[in-house]
Amino acid sequence: MTEPIGSRPHMPGYGVLDAGQGTGLLPWSWARERLERSHDYWVATVWPNGRPHVMPVWGVWVDEALWFSSSRASRKARNLANRPQ
Numbered sequence: 001m002t003e004p005i006g007s008r009p010h011m012p013g014y015g016v017l018d019a020g021q022g023t024g025l026l027p028w029s030w031a032r033e034r035l036e037r038s039h040d041y042w043v044a045t046v047w048p049n050g051r052p053h054v055m056p057v058w059g060v061w062v063d064e065a066l067w068f069s070s071s072r073a074s075r076k077a078r079n080l081a082n083r084p085q
Contacts, residue, residue, distance in 0.1 A: 003028040004028055006025040006026070006027075006028075007025075008025070032061075035061040035066070036061050038061070039058050039059065039060065040056060040057075040058060041056070041057050041058075041059045041066060041068065042054055042055070042056055042057075043055055043056075043057050043068065043076055045075075045076050045079035045080055046079055046083055047075075047079060048079075048082055053075055053079055055075075055076050057070070057076075
């Protein structure tokens with residue numbers, strides 16, 4: 001996997017540096033270490049009507065991807081089937 005490119009959001013007035021600046025950002029290795037060590041994750045999906053749905057799951061980070069199980073009938077699984085992006 002190619003490492004993600006770090007960037008900042010454009011948020012005038014919030015004390016965030018310009019979006020074009022990449023200084024002071026944490027490296028991908030920092031995030032990867034935490035993903036690999038954890039077993040608790042939060043999965044965010046979207047209901048068919050556009051409302052957010054966030055649930056804690058147990059999982060494992062393997063080969064640059066999060067793997068977790070869920071019942072096909074669960075809300076998060078149905079949301080993912082409806083909008084996999």
